[in-house]
Amino acid sequence: MNDSELDAVYTRLCKTMTQLGADKSPLFLARFALLAIGQIGDPDTAARLVDDAAEGLGQ
Incomplete structure (x- = not known):
């Protein structure tokens, strides 16, 4: 995926999160994450991405 496609x-x-509203965004992101993890298909890669996403957000 190039930068333009990523953007x-x-x-x-x-835009989807905005359309769904703040109350449904967390559920949407959780569903999106589960679908993405399934497509990644590699538990080590998925676990690393979870850690990377959490980095710098507290705890």
């Missing part, structure tokens, strides 16, 4: 997908993600 387009991220923009779609953000």
Whole structure:
């Protein structure tokens, strides 16, 4: 995926969350994460991405 494609997908993600509203965004992100983890198909890679995403967000 090139930078333009990445930007387009991220923009779609953000617009979808805006359309769903703040109350449904956490559930949407959880569902998206489960679908993405299934597509990744490698538990070590998925676990590393979870750790990377959490980095710098506290605890």
